[in-house]
Amino acid sequence: MLAITTETPRIDCLAALDALASRRTDQIVVNTMVTAREWPAYSRNEDLDLPFIGCMGKASSLGLGIALGRPERQVLVFDGDGSLLMNLGSLVTIAAARPKNLVLIVFENGVYEITGGQPVPGQGQFSFAALARGSGLERVYEFDALEPFVAHLEEILSGPGPTFVCLKVAEVGRRSPKPGRVMGEAARRVREVLAGT
């Protein structure tokens, strides 16, 4: 297990988003919290982006529903660690539903960054990768450096899911811009695009 401490080398969150954006093709991206605010600067396909900040913890559930409804289309979920802690059962639900096209990436920065960087409970003492495996997920990755993550990205995106990835990231460390689009609008736009394809 890679514990998060102040000395731990961490991935630059924005560099990870950049890497994801450059390899993303027609995947639907559901994201939340800091990644939802920062992603628009990197995304090249906003019509398929669904920033989901409506109810904390449920981004993985939204991604699961879309993935089950459109099995031929890959769905990427960028989750926050505090958010995933709020909905850990969704790991079991996802493992049970076995969507081949779902990739759940948790950005583990050890804190609730949006609300000011307060530590999450048990910061550094638990392992999302172990929780994912223990929930019945089989394709589980964990990275604490950008290079191996980037090196594995193609494998992560091409293999059969459900796939779980834990990225040990540093806080972005600035006030991220508020999302420009209203969530319901984005959801309806993604629905429209999917209905037309």
Add this chain to the structure above:
Amino acid sequence: MATETRTEAALSAAGVLRALKASGFTDVVWLPDSESGFLHQALAADDSLRLVPVCREGEAIVIALGLTVADRQPVVIIQSTGLFESGDSIRGAALSFGMPLLLIVGYRGWNYGRPMTDTAAIYLEPVLNAWGIPHHLIESDDDLERVQQAWTEAVERAGPVAVLVGQEYE
């Protein structure tokens, strides 16, 4: 007496399943309650509706919205307790997505119009009313046309509508 005829009238799992299929539902996102065992057997034995079991009802609401985004027609089946549990999902997603959603909610403690003692029943309609979610009671197979009516209403309103199940399935 009205009460007697009501308790005698049955709500059948087969009838509910027929009503769901007739209204075009494709997926059932659900967490069981003690009243709905027969419904589970009927659903599990029927391939035309996909069953998506969840660990917590708050997941169910949002998974169903995800399925709706993907152009499917899911229904959420939970107990009133689970509706309370999923409050933030209803507030922050179901009421703000602008998409139809049918919730079939087991009315635990419903007492056929007589005073209720179970808080899972007492708070149910006031909470739905506070959210502005329309709700309709079904107590027997005779009421099952309300499933289609509720779905039509959900589509027209582009939001959630609840069907409250006041009877155990047989």
